């Protein structure tokens with residue numbers, strides 16, 4: 001006998017309660033629209049339990065220890081080893097032991113109704129939820145449905161991959177002990193951060209990447225400095241290495257990776273950090289004329305293109321604009337405001353930098369990679385700017401030559417670059433690499449998104465002796 005089905009009506013239905021979905025729902029509920037959010041796993045999403053939070057919780061203790069060891073006078077007091085069990089316990093605390101009670105309580109306090117289960121679109125403004133108890137809940141939205149279902153790890157279909165039982169970022173951020181030998185495939189952000197984390201926590205890490213250096217989307221010097229930093233901490237960094245097949249002969253035994261060219265490598269675990277795919281395969285997209293499994297193509301207000309009636313929105317990883325929590329939350333604020341404005345029949349301000357346009361996604365989405373050294377960037381690289389037909393000048397400066405940096409740590413090594421649009425005399429990109437360089441980034445994000453004229457930036461005086469004096473040095477170098 002099938003479980004009973006229930007029908008409910010709301011103004012807005014959000015599918016996926018990750019950071020993005022939570023923020024869309026928060027905006028619409030705060031504006032008085034009856035809002036439901038559908039979640040199939042944990043309220044809080046990947047970011048809270050299997051991505052940003054646990055990864056940064058693993059990376060922070062080794063970084064804190066290194067920071068102390070980098071300063072003569074403090075070094076002797078930081079001579080011990082990391083307490084790995086305590087690091088993992090602290091990580092478990094940050095993910096609330098993979099329980100979502102706290103986030104559920106927040107939803108309740110915000111007046112958002114949680115409906116647990118797997119959500120699928122079922123035609124215009126309709127969502128069917130397969131509830132954990134086997135029943136179904138049929139939902140109808142008066143104004144909008146927002147798809148915020150995030151992304152999932154891509155594992156390439158190499159021979160032997162299923163038997164090798166590889167780690168995805170979920171296992172890598174949630175592991176309960178450091179494997180003796182960890183092979184990581186993919187030199188993107190996850191690969192670099194997990195190499196930094198697990199090498200510090202006791203694994204012998206080999207980082208295999210197809211390209212010349214890690215972090216291929218950043219300025220080349222960022223990948224080079226991060227590769228040097230990883231190598232200095234014992235990671236075997238292998239550029240130009242592609243895995244051809246894997247073999248794990250015994251369930252409890254090691255895995256052997258065969259590289260293209262025939263070389264083999266043995267490890268206890270292998271992590272595939274090889275990118276993401278949208279979580280849209282099994283969610284009824286075909287009922288609204290979209291191919292299942294596709295990234296959703298949206299306009300600047302985050303409304304899905306090509307859907308009659310304009311009621312379907314998509315924010316966060318699933319639209320592929322910028323796979324970052326802070327950009328997903330930004331899109332959520334924009335989409336939420338657009339849904340509220342359209343529901344009220346009000347005007348839509350969707351021109352560049354308008355209230356209902358996610359302009360920063362393409363102009364100034366910042367990112368910090370929490371390796372040692374950190375790599376932080378916003379806007380365009382010099383090469384991207386040139387490819388876009390801009391007349392630009394890249395200005396570089398050695399971060400270690402700034403007084404604040406040499407005080408911050410002995411032998412500070414790092415580099416900064418600003419990319420200046422020579423026609424408009426504004427910054428279109430910036431990159432900082434060095435210990436704790438991520439904290440330098442927000443000033444650059446403001447300069448890029450607010451299009452602060454260089455002539456005015458000259459009057460923004462950084463304090464002596466902070467690492468921020470890099471700004472003065474870069475502008476002096478630009479002006480000659």
Ligand SMILES: Cc1cc2nc3c(=O)[nH]c(=O)nc-3n(C[C@H](O)[C@H](O)[C@H](O)COP(=O)(O)OP(=O)(O)OC[C@H]3O[C@@H](n4cnc5c(N)ncnc54)[C@H](O)[C@@H]3O)c2cc1C
Pocket residue numbers: 015016017018019020021038039040041042043044045046047048050051052053055056117118119120148149150151169173190279282283315316317318322323324325326327328
């Ligand atoms: C290891 C790792 C580290 C990262 N670190 C950072 C970082 O430091 N900073 C940063 O900015 N970004 C980081 N990211 C990226 C960040 O995790 C994502 O950009 C972010 O989680 C996207 O948020 P979201 O809300 O779009 O999706 P998610 O967080 O994935 O949430 C989507 C939610 O939708 C639910 N869902 C999916 N399908 C359905 C369905 N059909 N029905 C009901 N519910 C459904 C899921 O269960 C999930 O809860 C990291 C990613 C990884 C893998």
Ligand SMILES: NC(=O)c1ccc[n+]([C@@H]2O[C@H](COP(=O)([O-])OP(=O)(O)OC[C@H]3O[C@@H](n4cnc5c(N)ncnc54)[C@H](O)[C@@H]3O)[C@@H](O)[C@H]2O)c1
Pocket residue numbers: 156185186187188189190191193208209210216242243273274275276323324367368369370
């Ligand atoms: N600190 C942060 O902001 C942070 C941290 C982690 C992840 N993230 C986000 O999460 C997303 C996912 O990260 P990711 O590192 O998985 O993806 P990514 O796209 O950054 O990197 C994946 C890498 O794997 C390589 N690759 C793909 N297939 C391969 C194969 N078969 N063999 C070898 N290499 C292969 C790609 O060339 C690429 O360099 C990113 O968009 C990133 O922005 C952000």
